[in-house]
Amino acid sequence: MTLLERARPLQELNDLLAEAVSRHGQFVFLGAEAGGGKTTLIQQFCHTAASTVRVVTGACDPLSTPRPLGPLLDMAGALGKPDPWQSFPFPSRDGLFQMLLANLAAHERPTLMIIEDVHWADEATLDLLRFLGRRIGPTRVLLLVTYRHEEVGTKHPLRTVLGDLATSGVIRRMTLTPLSVQAVAQLAGSSRLDAARLHQQTGGNPFFVTEILSAGGEGEAIPMTVRDAVLARVARLSPAGRAVLEAASVIGVYAEVWLLTLLTGAEVQAVEECLDGGMLLAQGTGVAFRHELARQAVLDSVSPHRQQHFHTRLLAALTTSSEQDVARLAHHAEGANDAQAVLDHAPKAARRAAGLHAHREAAAQYARALRFSGNAPMLMLTSLLEAFSVECALIDRLQDAVQARHTAVRLWRAAGNQLKVGENLSSLAGLHLNAGQNAEGEAASLAALDVLSDLPEGVEHARAYQMQAHIRMLNRDHDQALEWGARALKLAEGVADLPITIGAYNTLGTSLILSGDPEQGGTLLKRSLTLARTAGLDSRVASAYSNLGSGYGEIYRFAQADAALAEGIAFCRDRDLDAGRLYMEAWQALTHGYQGRWPDATAVAASVLQHPTAATISRIMALLALGRVRTRRGDPEVWNVLDEALELARRTATLQRLAPVYAARAEAAWLTGQLQRTALEAGAPYELALQHRHPWFVGELAYWQWKAGSEIDVPSWAAQPYVLQQRGAWAQAAEAWYALHCPYEAARALSESTDEAALKEALDTFQRLGAQPMVQWVQRRLRDLGVRGIPRGPRPATRTNPLGLTPRELEVLSLLATGHSDKQIARHLTLSSKTVGHHVSAILGKLGTKSRAEAAAEALRRKMIELK
Amino acid sequence: MPRYLIERTFPDGLAIPMNAEGAATCQTVVGKNMDVGVTWVHSYVTEDHKKTFCVYDGPSPEAIRQAAERNGLPVDRISLVSVLDPYFYR
Numbered sequence: 001m002t003l004l005e006r007a008r009p010l011q012e013l014n015d016l017l018a019e020a021v022s023r024h025g026q027f028v029f030l031g032a033e034a035g036g037g038k039t040t041l042i043q044q045f046c047h048t049a050a051s052t053v054r055v056v057t058g059a060c061d062p063l064s065t066p067r068p069l070g071p072l073l074d075m076a077g078a079l080g081k082p083d084p085w086q087s088f089p090f091p092s093r094d095g096l097f098q099m100l101l102a103n104l105a106a107h108e109r110p111t112l113m114i115i116e117d118v119h120w121a122d123e124a125t126l127d128l129l130r131f132l133g134r135r136i137g138p139t140r141v142l143l144l145v146t147y148r149h150e151e152v153g154t155k156h157p158l159r160t161v162l163g164d165l166a167t168s169g170v171i172r173r174m175t176l177t178p179l180s181v182q183a184v185a186q187l188a189g190s191s192r193l194d195a196a197r198l199h200q201q202t203g204g205n206p207f208f209v210t211e212i213l214s215a216g217g218e219g220e221a222i223p224m225t226v227r228d229a230v231l232a233r234v235a236r237l238s239p240a241g242r243a244v245l246e247a248a249s250v251i252g253v254y255a256e257v258w259l260l261t262l263l264t265g266a267e268v269q270a271v272e273e274c275l276d277g278g279m280l281l282a283q284g285t286g287v288a289f290r291h292e293l294a295r296q297a298v299l300d301s302v303s304p305h306r307q308q309h310f311h312t313r314l315l316a317a318l319t320t321s322s323e324q325d326v327a328r329l330a331h332h333a334e335g336a337n338d339a340q341a342v343l344d345h346a347p348k349a350a351r352r353a354a355g356l357h358a359h360r361e362a363a364a365q366y367a368r369a370l371r372f373s374g375n376a377p378m379l380m381l382t383s384l385l386e387a388f389s390v391e392c393a394l395i396d397r398l399q400d401a402v403q404a405r406h407t408a409v410r411l412w413r414a415a416g417n418q419l420k421v422g423e424n425l426s427s428l429a430g431l432h433l434n435a436g437q438n439a440e441g442e443a444a445s446l447a448a449l450d451v452l453s454d455l456p457e458g459v460e461h462a463r464a465y466q467m468q469a470h471i472r473m474l475n476r477d478h479d480q481a482l483e484w485g486a487r488a489l490k491l492a493e494g495v496a497d498l499p500i501t502i503g504a505y506n507t508l509g510t511s512l513i514l515s516g517d518p519e520q521g522g523t524l525l526k527r528s529l530t531l532a533r534t535a536g537l538d539s540r541v542a543s544a545y546s547n548l549g550s551g552y553g554e555i556y557r558f559a560q561a562d563a564a565l566a567e568g569i570a571f572c573r574d575r576d577l578d579a580g581r582l583y584m585e586a587w588q589a590l591t592h593g594y595q596g597r598w599p600d601a602t603a604v605a606a607s608v609l610q611h612p613t614a615a616t617i618s619r620i621m622a623l624l625a626l627g628r629v630r631t632r633r634g635d636p637e638v639w640n641v642l643d644e645a646l647e648l649a650r651r652t653a654t655l656q657r658l659a660p661v662y663a664a665r666a667e668a669a670w671l672t673g674q675l676q677r678t679a680l681e682a683g684a685p686y687e688l689a690l691q692h693r694h695p696w697f698v699g700e701l702a703y704w705q706w707k708a709g710s711e712i713d714v715p716s717w718a719a720q721p722y723v724l725q726q727r728g729a730w731a732q733a734a735e736a737w738y739a740l741h742c743p744y745e746a747a748r749a750l751s752e753s754t755d756e757a758a759l760k761e762a763l764d765t766f767q768r769l770g771a772q773p774m775v776q777w778v779q780r781r782l783r784d785l786g787v788r789g790i791p792r793g794p795r796p797a798t799r800t801n802p803l804g805l806t807p808r809e810l811e812v813l814s815l816l817a818t819g820h821s822d823k824q825i826a827r828h829l830t831l832s833s834k835t836v837g838h839h840v841s842a843i844l845g846k847l848g849t850k851s852r853a854e855a856a857a858e859a860l861r862r863k864m865i866e867l868k
Numbered sequence: 869m870p871r872y873l874i875e876r877t878f879p880d881g882l883a884i885p886m887n888a889e890g891a892a893t894c895q896t897v898v899g900k901n902m903d904v905g906v907t908w909v910h911s912y913v914t915e916d917h918k919k920t921f922c923v924y925d926g927p928s929p930e931a932i933r934q935a936a937e938r939n940g941l942p943v944d945r946i947s948l949v950s951v952l953d954p955y956f957y958r
Contacts, residue, residue, distance in 0.1 A: 602930040635929040636948035
């Protein structure tokens with residue numbers, strides 16, 4: 001067949017292939033409508049490319065529940081040895097992905113990898129696309145995937161993949177346009193059909209056009225739909241030929257000849273007839289439809305009764321042939337309406353899918369089994385419900401997951417098994433928490449404790465205690481969290497339940513960090529991390545990193561927070577754990593902001609907010625980081641950001657979200673001179689913060705009420721820098737803020753003095769940070785004090801270092817870092833040793849370090865100096 | 869896309885010559901703006917050339933700052949603005 005009007009996309013593909021061959025890996029999404037000519041274009045492209053590169057192809061299938069990693073199975077042969085993907089069970093999904101990448105990188109020839117019809121892709125295949133999209137940049141690979149763009153609506157999972165990869169830089173999107181009237185006329189050639197009408201009727205769809213032309217209507221009415229066109233062709237076949245087509249359409253996209261023969265008893269001749277007519281194509285030891293649209297049209301024309309008959313015979317044949325593909329067996333079992341067979345095969349297919357992280361397909365297989373579970377024994381039913389709930393939770397179908405747990409609870413209760421009731425209630429609590437329904441979660445957790453209370457302690461109790469500890473930790477009720485956590489840990493270690501043990505260490509560690517024992521807390525969280533890492537429980541590892549980072553961040557220990565966040569983000573990025581990564585990035589934006597790295601803070605926050613699937617808690621923290629920086633810069637669009645943050649924080653109804661959001665709002669109100677509003681915003685969560693004795697939240701919230709002129713008695717256990725400021729000890733407060741690496745807060749403390757030097761130092765820091773509102777505030781204060789010669793702008797040299805070191809201090813610092821003594825430095829800079837001593841203590845103060853060695857290390861880490 | 873008014877101060881006066889060099893300077897600014905998705909609509913310059921009021925379209929205040937940074941331009945204040953004209957209420 002001649003390829004019309006495809007010269008440009010072909011040229012583009014050839015150019016991209018050339019790029020890929022020179023080690024600039026490329027990833028092309030080729031979209032078109034069904035029958036738009038994607039496959040034909042690719043065949044043509046492969047034909048020329050095959051001489052220079054290795055070509056591997058796979059396709060996603062239109063089964064109601066697709067085979068996990070189906071395309072990779074298709075490619076197994078072409079990828080060559082070692083071929084672990086040919087045999088189940090796979091080593092592990094991640095191991096498999098890594099092996100594929102290694103194969104692509106190591107092969108002596110560049111690779112053209114084609115995956116067709118990804119609008120039908122299973123979840124594991126979508127993960128594969130995400131994995132490759134982020135890593136093929138430096139390889140000699142052109143990955144070409146096709147999809148039907150009309151099937152990819154805004155909610156389609158492929159959208160998320162496209163969104164995730166938008167920033168990767170290797171992605172191209174190409175769209176095939178329909179044929180023009182001229183091209184249709186050329187195809188119509190000598191036929192008597194009117195080209196203009198044909199074009200209008202088909203919308204220029206190449207498959208539709210060729211189907212109509214092949215149907216060979218002699219000037220009659222043009223078929224209205226593709227289906228009509230296909231069936232018009234089918235009608236011209238012999239009855240035996242039609243039977244072959246119908247059977248093939250039930251077997252699937254690809255039909256083995258032995259199965260065809262079995263179903264139809266067909267003579268070879270009937271198959272030949274379909275091949276000759278171009279309805280089927282020979283492929284391996286079987287046949288395939290020329291297009292999925294044709295298969296669907298034929299399948300739709302087969303009566304339901306006849307379809308069921310085919311499915312029954314296929315199931316029997318495949319079962320006796322020891323078919324390995326359980327997803328295929330489950331598909332035919334459902335088609336055959338054979339409940340027993342569905343219950344045999346679907347759960348197996350579900351477990352296999354889950355093993356490959358194809359959780360969407362796993363949930364669908366469990367749902368299939370549940371549809372046929374009417375007469376299933378109670379034990380099977382509950383285990384199906386529980387497994388279905390687990391899979392739904394993993395794909396964010398939380399309401400389905402909750403529903404299944406409720407049903408399981410009801411069944412176990414009726415059967416009088418209180419242990420199982422308790423276990424399911426604990427899981428239910430976790431689901432509610434994930435959905436942001438903290439009150440429902442609390443209720444389910446308490447119900448679990450209640451139902452288990454009279455029974456001898458077992459693993460179900462450990463789970464219930466751990467869930468209660470976790471909820472108390474989230475609520476910042478640390479005494480209770482520690483109590484429940486300790487009980488959970490003892491019991492979980494006793495029964496050697498690793499996941500609960502890991503969870504308990506996490507909860508205990510986080511609560512200790514937040515309740516005044518950050519060292520011990522860090523130790524326990526790291527134990528949780530190590531255990532999870534050894535056991536390969538990636539999401540638990542991410543959770544440990546996440547709580548280390550956010551826990552230290554919440555108590556202003558930014559160096560420790562930054563270290564944990566950097567490691568955790570790298571860990572999640574390597575494994576495509578987006579949820580964990582985004583939450584830690586949101587926290588990273590916050591710690592950047594506190595430490596005066598505002599451009600980094602806003603860049604990271606913006607990238608989190610742009611992510612289509614960022615969870616509510618990640619969004620709240622990113623909005624907070626962005627809102628704080630905008631406020632401090634005096635930039636517009638503060639309130640829309642902080643309003644959204646508040647709305648989301650209210651939904652969680654927890655102190656850890658409400659307090660910082662209200663504090664940021666109080667600051668924004670104060671900086672725009674709205675004192676009453678400042679007091680209101682800061683006062684809103686104050687009681688809650690006091691009840692939980694949270695030193696930092698109480699400290700800042702009291703501070704803003706004090707700044708707004710309210711009578712307030714800040715408790716002495718509140719965070720010291722804030723307490724000092726409210727007692728007028730601005731110099732000590734500034735010291736403390738410097739030690740915490742918070743230049744803005746330090747300058748704010750200095751700005752509260754009447755000392756000219758302190759005010760000028762504050763002004764200098766604010767100018768360097770670009771904190772316009774505070775710059776103006778301090779300038780006014782200096783003018784009121786009668787000070788002349790108020791600096792107008794930052795000195796250029798101090799602009800680049802965020803801690804406000806003067807050029808002379810930087811000079812001293814770089815000499816100090818290269819191991820010079822005070823005496824040597826003094827001689828080198830022609831200064832007195834005493835002056836050098838002053839510079840050194842100023843440097844230590846601004847860097848927040850105790851010794852010269854620490855200062856040198858810190859300066860290197862911040863890239864303030866370079867060692868030559 | 870939001871519209872912003874950016875106030876800038878040039879203590880030594882802004883000097884863009886009325887020749888090919890000046891045109892090239894402006895083109896450089898436009899090019900660098902494009903990298904961050906920001907469009908320079910136009911500017912008002914005070915008589916002494918020490919202050920400018922620039923009208924920009926851009927996705928966020930941070931993008932405006934990024935564009936300024938890339939072009940080495942100062943920023944005093946960014947305001948979100950919308951059009952109001954004498955016939956607005958008709």
